[in-house]
Amino acid sequence: METQKPLLKDEYGEKVDVHMCRSMIGSLMYLTSSRHDIMFAVCVCARYQVNPKVSHLHAVKKIFRYLKGQPKLGLWYPKDSSFDLVAYTDSDYAGASLDRKSTTGGCQFLRCRLISWQCKK
Secondary structure, eight states: OOSSSOOOOOTTSOBOOHHHHHHHHHHHHHHTTTOGGGHHHHHHHHTTOSSOBHHHHHHHHHHHHHHHHOTTOOOOOOSOOOOOEEEEEEEETTOOTTTOOOEEEEEEEETTEEEEEEEEO
16 A cells, blocks of 8 residues: 555545455455455445446555565465464554544554454544
């Protein structure tokens, strides 16, 4: 995702097939369990899946192009890991530029492997 140009509602943009766009976003949501590098971008795109426009579809396709270019960045969880649990959390109060809502997130590691994460607006 471009940091200087956020994905907007785009009320006057050209509509796209809702089912195709939702299917693509659903596939990406499934993939985020092993590809945490796309988590933020996929969640931003998922906000607009009720009434997707061409600009939203371009953003989803951009994520797929990124995945094609970076095939080996996934996570691997071997069986022989110990049980040292570590958790991190962070918050940004009223930091969203469009609606001034707060964002919070966190992740939990079992030894050095990620087992859970969350991000909530």
